[in-house]
Amino acid sequence: xxxxxxxxxxxxxxxxxxxxxxxxxxxxxxxxxxxxxxxxxxxxxxxxxxxxxxxxxxxxxxxxxxxxxxxxxxxxxxxxxxxxxxxxxxxxxxxxxxxxxxxxxxxxxxxxxxxxxxxxxxxxxxxxxxxxxxxxxxxxxxxxxxxxxxxxxxxxxxxxxxxxxxxxxxxxxxxxxxxxxxxxxxxxxxxxxxxxxxxxxxxxxxxxxxxxxxxxxxxxxxxxxxxxxxxxxxxxxxxxxxxxxxxxxxxxxxxxxxxxxxxxxxxxxxxxxxxxxxxxxxxxxxxxxxxxxxxxxxxxxxxxxxxxxxxxxxxxxxxxxxxxxxxxxxxxxxxxxxxxxxxxxxxxxxxxxxxxxxxxxxxxxxxxxxxxxxxxxxxxxxxxxxxxxxxxxxxxxxxxxxxxxxxxxxxxxxxxxxxxxxxxxxxxxxxxxxxxxxxxxxxxxxxxxxxxxxxxx
Amino acid sequence: xxxxxxxxxxxxxxxxxxxxxxxxxxxxxxxxxxxxxxxxxxxxxxxxxxxxxxxxxxxxxxxxxxxxxxxxxxxxxxxxxxxxxxxxxxxxxxxxxxxxxxxxxxxxxxxxxxxxxxxxxxxxxxxxxxxxxxxxxxxxxxxxxxxxxxxxxxx
Numbered sequence: 112x113x114x115x116x117x118x119x120x121x122x123x124x125x126x127x128x129x130x131x132x133x134x135x136x137x138x139x140x141x142x143x144x145x146x147x148x149x150x151x152x153x154x155x156x157x158x159x160x161x162x163x164x165x166x167x168x169x170x171x172x173x174x175x176x177x178x179x180x181x182x183x184x185x186x187x188x189x190x191x192x193x194x195x196x197x198x199x200x201x202x203x204x205x206x207x208x209x210x211x212x213x214x215x216x217x218x219x220x221x222x223x224x225x226x227x228x229x230x231x232x233x234x235x236x237x238x239x240x241x242x243x244x245x246x247x248x249x250x251x252x253x254x255x256x257x258x259x260x261x262x263x264x265x266x267x268x269x270x271x272x273x274x275x276x277x278x279x280x281x282x283x284x285x286x287x288x289x290x291x292x293x294x295x296x297x298x299x300x301x302x303x304x305x306x307x308x309x310x311x312x313x314x315x316x317x318x319x320x321x322x323x324x325x326x327x328x329x330x331x332x333x334x335x336x337x338x339x340x341x342x343x344x345x346x347x348x349x350x351x352x353x354x355x356x357x358x359x360x361x362x363x364x365x366x367x368x369x370x371x372x373x374x375x376x377x378x379x380x381x382x383x384x385x386x387x388x389x390x391x392x393x394x395x396x397x398x399x400x401x402x403x404x405x406x407x408x409x410x411x412x413x414x415x416x417x418x419x420x421x422x423x424x425x426x427x428x429x430x431x432x433x434x435x436x437x438x439x440x441x442x443x444x445x446x447x448x449x450x451x452x453x454x455x456x457x458x459x460x461x462x463x464x465x466x467x468x469x470x471x472x473x474x475x476x477x478x479x480x481x482x483x484x485x486x487x488x489x490x491x492x493x494x495x496x497x498x499x500x501x502x503x504x505x506x507x508x509x510x511x512x513x514x515x516x517x518x519x520x521x522x523x524x525x526x527x528x529x530x531x532x533x534x535x536x537x538x539x540x541x542x543x544x545x546x547x548x549x550x551x552x553x554x555x556x557x558x559x560x561x562x563x564x565x566x567x568x
Numbered sequence: 569x570x571x572x573x574x575x576x577x578x579x580x581x582x583x584x585x586x587x588x589x590x591x592x593x594x595x596x597x598x599x600x601x602x603x604x605x606x607x608x609x610x611x612x613x614x615x616x617x618x619x620x621x622x623x624x625x626x627x628x629x630x631x632x633x634x635x636x637x638x639x640x641x642x643x644x645x646x647x648x649x650x651x652x653x654x655x656x657x658x659x660x661x662x663x664x665x666x667x668x669x670x671x672x673x674x675x676x677x678x679x680x681x682x683x684x685x686x687x688x689x690x691x692x693x694x695x696x697x698x699x700x701x702x703x704x705x706x707x708x709x710x711x712x713x714x715x716x717x718x719x720x721x722x723x
Contacts, residue, residue: 195672195675195676204695316670321670321672323672435612436610436611437639437640437643439643439646475671475672477671477672478638478642481636485636485639489635491634492639500707500709500710
């Protein structure tokens, strides 16, 4: 059996190269209007059977929240079979978005609306701002005609709009999009490093790759759909740069200041900012290796002398690192992100909002997304952390997580060096758990109102 | 701080189920305990664990453990599946094992039976009420290290 990619939203399968994206957040009105909106939008949703480079603007995708499905009139008996994490919505404790910290959900969406109000998010990807503006107008007209209310997540009344910074760069200066799971879309035994499509697609649950709904009419409904965590993440570039300039020269006094800062940035990510992995290129950002993915930790850097154990890419993708007996395996996640906000000019914080708008796609939010977040906020999944299992991802951990350490340890031949006082370089500004329905699911959802009416009569 | 699991479930009261409960109690020390010992030690995250029966009406699985509840729960579903299969077969309203025996359903069902303790939640037990610890948030691994005990998993 081969997955028909025409039934899967393109954002799940492919990497968009568009330099502009917009993310429109809506609350449905009544059920009929909600279904009509899904029906209209389905006609223009980008599915994965197209050549992305050949598709005209815009590329459109939609994610629907659990409350959104309820408003659409999906049978409650079916809804009860959905992934419990999706049903419950984002959990601050599981996310490490600690109460009282800058990631506290009480402050999400800049206080403009509650998470319960989010019924769907329409993602628009375009090659130009003009095309994005046209697409935004089209979607808003559809929404207005169907009784939807657009939720504006910013105090200044602007929407979430992301722009490429050029060269696949992110605000911290790193190159993004180098490593992604290689997915086998056929129902055949998978040879690593390929991963089974069931890690991402619903409706094909097995004992090895379970997902919810597992079987029956609910599984039929969601077949070829995917769960996703839509996240608005602020990046504190000024704090990051200050950390590099303060700690870099102290850690590496033998280097020129700029080189010391670059090396510390590389140690925090596990790659140089040009993308070259530290495991293969420990001393300099070798441009020949900028897109290299062919490396391992257990055999090439078992002691973390090149890539520290808490470097970002070593935490979220531990490759062949030995895992604790209690850990069932490294979770697979599809990341779709783009930077938003202006680049920081100068060294001091300018008060501008900047960061990443990201979608993290998987078939099981608890076992994949929450597990990875847990690893980020506490490096306690592998024996390599036995020296200190309270450390966090050097780049994105929330330092306010109870029991977590703000230390960053760099193992070396002459012994370990520990940097104290990691900051919260990344804050959460909003999170919504969404279902990215497959084609058949979209069609079924567009008819959910009439189905519910028939059931009542 | 360690996280508490106060799994408390009503027991079926029909004669056949009650008889099987007595059989479980009779073989627990010899057959269940060794398996639990092995798996709990291997996990290196469980501080304490015990199974109680109250007046043949309720069964409790009480543990204090470190870290992520999902990984903890899934580990025990895999490693102690037959034990939980037997326990849940005695529980009123529990789904059949075929239905329970997957990560999501098992997690939801077992944590749905997790009774909230009285009082204000302490750090690490958000939503689950008060739990005292004399050792703060010291983990099993840290305790064993302080005691000079070898970790089951070496680096």
